[in-house]
Structures are given as structure tokens and as C-alpha cells.
Amino acid sequence: MPAVLDMMRELIARPSVSCTDPSFDQSNLAVVYLLADWLDALGFAIDIDPICERKANLIATLGNPACRNGLVLSGHTDTVPYDAGQWTFDPFKLTERDQRLYGLGSADMKSFFALVIEAARHYAARDLQQSLVILATADEESSMSGVKRLLKEGMKLGRYAVIGEPTDLKPIRMHKGVMLEAIRVRGHAGHSSDPALGANAIEGMHAVLTELIAWRAELQAKYRHSAFKVAVPTLNLGSIHGGDNPNRICAECETQIDIRPLPGMDLAELQHSLLQRLLPVLADDPRLSLQVVPLFEGLPAFETPAEAEIVKSCERLTGHAAGAVAFGTEAPFLSRLGLDTIVMGPGSIEQAHQPDEYLALDQIQPTIALLRKLIERYCVEPVPCRQL
Numbered sequence: 479m480p481a482v483l484d485m486m487r488e489l490i491a492r493p494s495v496s497c498t499d500p501s502f503d504q505s506n507l508a509v510v511y512l513l514a515d516w517l518d519a520l521g522f523a524i525d526i527d528p529i530c531e532r533k534a535n536l537i538a539t540l541g542n543p544a545c546r547n548g549l550v551l552s553g554h555t556d557t558v559p560y561d562a563g564q565w566t567f568d569p570f571k572l573t574e575r576d577q578r579l580y581g582l583g584s585a586d587m588k589s590f591f592a593l594v595i596e597a598a599r600h601y602a603a604r605d606l607q608q609s610l611v612i613l614a615t616a617d618e619e620s621s622m623s624g625v626k627r628l629l630k631e632g633m634k635l636g637r638y639a640v641i642g643e644p645t646d647l648k649p650i651r652m653h654k655g656v657m658l659e660a661i662r663v664r665g666h667a668g669h670s671s672d673p674a675l676g677a678n679a680i681e682g683m684h685a686v687l688t689e690l691i692a693w694r695a696e697l698q699a700k701y702r703h704s705a706f707k708v709a710v711p712t713l714n715l716g717s718i719h720g721g722d723n724p725n726r727i728c729a730e731c732e733t734q735i736d737i738r739p740l741p742g743m744d745l746a747e748l749q750h751s752l753l754q755r756l757l758p759v760l761a762d763d764p765r766l767s768l769q770v771v772p773l774f775e776g777l778p779a780f781e782t783p784a785e786a787e788i789v790k791s792c793e794r795l796t797g798h799a800a801g802a803v804a805f806g807t808e809a810p811f812l813s814r815l816g817l818d819t820i821v822m823g824p825g826s827i828e829q830a831h832q833p834d835e836y837l838a839l840d841q842i843q844p845t846i847a848l849l850r851k852l853i854e855r856y857c858v859e860p861v862p863c864r865q866l
């Protein structure tokens with residue numbers, strides 16, 4: 479087994495960019511196979527769960543796989559794309575400088591796997607009363623196809639999960655969701671000199687935007703969660719495109735919006751009420767039509783209750799109260815798989831998704847120590863499976 483920095487180096491050296499643009503999207507299999515080799519050598523049972531030809535999840539289990547009631551340590555194998563010209567260092571070569579480890583995925587979040595393996599290598603299957611699962615997913619940064627597949631399969635992975643996204647080792651028990659929608663208004667083109675010759679899509683969109691802003695105010699009056707820095711759900715008008723020439727009546731206009739719902743706001747219900755709000759707006763002019771198209775399936779908001787055992791344990795172990803973050807994770811999907819989930823990992827989100835991403839060296843030992851305490855609590859100390 480390689481040393482922890484060598485594992486980080488090997489993981490970062492294997493590109494695994496995931497991107498909604500197919501020209502940037504890469505396979506994650508090299509990372510999955512590497513992790514599988516290391517974990518196999520440590521006695522883990524290896525399950526490689528293919529999603530398509532180029533992508534797979536890895537589920538590695540130590541202890542009795544028939545009784546997955548223990549801890550899941552989870553991360554994603556992919557990274558975001560990178561701006562080659564803006565990096566000081568080679569993004570695929572782990573570079574140690576000024577007490578920092580630079581490389582693509584150093585913080586978000588390949589290093590986490592090296593630290594998990596370093597923590598886990600001290601245990602053999604016979605030490606564990608409950609199973610330890612190391613989960614490595616595909617496509618977290620793009621479609622979340624990996625974790626969605628696990629949810630579809632309904633696979634029981636354990637009872638508690640820690641997702642090692644970079645949170646400076648502070649426990650996170652909630653985040654908002656994400657909904658991205660395109661709203662299209664179609665009218666009819668005509669000569670600008672006579673409005674009766676057409677139906678103006680920009681004017682239709684004007685009414686739509688007014689309604690969206692009114693709807694947002696109502697949502698913000700109804701929902702509030704003081705744990706979040708922005709305590710209300712947001713709705714951002716992100717882009718608008720329509721028309722071509724000043725002397726033509728605009729036939730088509732599209733706006734794209736980003737909605738960030740709070741925990742407790744259901745995505746399907748929100749989508750339904752968005753349509754219900756907008757459809758009547760253009761009803762007076764039958765020549766104008768409206769279409770609302772989701773730009774992706776949406777990410778649900780996530781919340782593990784403040785009184786959950788995993789929350790209390792992580793607060794005790796770290797000395798930090800569990801909080802909220804502004805970024806999305808796979809946590810809502812793991813929650814739906816029945817796992818009490820916390821997001822907590824080394825490094826800072828401020829270094830993620832940008833050139834010269836790094837992990838501070840002083841995060842390494844505290845992370846390994848914290849992971850060992852979690853393994854002790856949820857896998858070594860509990861009552862054995864058969865006695866439950």
C-alpha cells in the first residue's frame with residue numbers, strides 16, 4: 479500500500495473530468511480501478527457498479543456485506559474541468575509548496591479517498607461489528623448519474639454517511655436545492671409599424687417576468703430558515719434572449735432562471751406551482767404560447783435533523799455546531815437511501831473549482847484522526863449485526 483501522499487498523487491494523476499459538455503467529459507474508470515485495487519488489498523469486498531461504458535460507481539465493503547448497518551464514507555471520483563492556462567502548476571501533478579498540496583481534485587475531492595484509506599487500513603473485517611462502506615461515485619459535478627443510479631437500485635449501504643466534500647472539517651447538515659428552468663414565450667413576427675401584424679414575445683415575457691418576481695416575493699414571505707446565510711429561497715433571472723431586429727415584432731423570447739429552494743420545499747411541487755403561476759399570464763392573447771423546460775432534473779434540498787445521532791457525534795468530535803452550506807452535494811440522495819448523512823471533509827470550498835486548487839497539509843492528520851473516530855463509533859463499537 480502506498481503512503482497517503484502517494485495515493486493522492488496517483489489519484490490526481492488520473493484525469494476524471496465530468497462535464498455536461500461531452501467534449502470535456504472523461505471516463506472515471508481509471509480512478510475507480512485504482513481505488514478498487516487498494517481497497518481489495520485491504521480486504522474490502524469490491525463491487526464496481528457500471529453506469530455506462532465509461533463510468534462506474536465503486537462500493538467497497540469491509541465487514542459483513544449482508545448487514546450494511548454501519549458507516550458509509552462517500553466521495554465523488556470526478557472533478558470539474560480546468561482552465562489550463564490559468565494554473566501555476568500542472569493540474570494532474572500533485573505539487574507540494576508552502577504547506578499546501580496543489581492539484582485538480584486536491585480539495586474537491588480525490589484527497590479524501592486517500593485519507594479514508596489511510597484511516598481504514600488499521601482495521602480488519604474481524605475488528606468491525608458493523609460494516610464500513612467506502613463509496614466512490616461518478617458524475618457528481620455534472621449529472622449526478624452515479625448517486626442517482628444507487629438510488630434507483632435502492633441499494634442498502636449503511637445507516638450513517640459522511641460525504642467528504644471540503645468543509646474545513648466542519649459538519650454540515652443542510653443545503654439548499656437547485657432548479658434551473660428555461661421559460662419560452664412564442665409569438666408571431668410581423669412588421670414593427672403595425673402591432674396587429676404579430677404577437678410580441680418580448681411583451682409576453684415582460685408579463686412573465688413580473689409574475690416571477692411576484693411569485694418570488696410570496697415564496698420568500700412563506701419560507702425562511704435562519705441557519706442559511708441567505709435565509710430565504712432565491713429565484714435569479716439569469717439570462718434573457720429574444721428577437722433580432724428593431725423593425726420586427728419579436729417572435730420568440732427565452733429566459734433562464736435559477737431557483738434555490740430551502741429544505742422542506744419539494745421540487746416537483748415548485749415546478750407545478752411555477753407552471754400554475756405562469757400559464758394564466760398569457761391567457762388573454764391566444765397568439766402567445768408559453769413553455770417551461772427544466773434544464774436539468776434538479777437537486778433537492780438536504781437537511782438532516784439537528785438532533786440526529788450522526789449530527790450530535792460529529793459536533794462532539796469536531797467542536798463545531800453543524801451548519802449549512804451554499805453548495806449542492808449528493809447528500810439528498812444518500813438521505814433518500816435511508817442514510818443519516820453529514821457533509822464533512824478536509825479543505826475549503828473556496829479552493830474548489832478554480833485554478834491552483836489545493837489542500838492545506840495541516841488538514842491531513844486531523845482528517846485521518848476524525849475518520850478513525852467515526853469508524854470506531856459506527857463500525858467497531860456497535861452491537862454486532864446478528865444481535866440487533
Ligand SMILES: [Zn+2]
Nearest residue numbers: 554586587643
Ligand atoms: Zn465536490
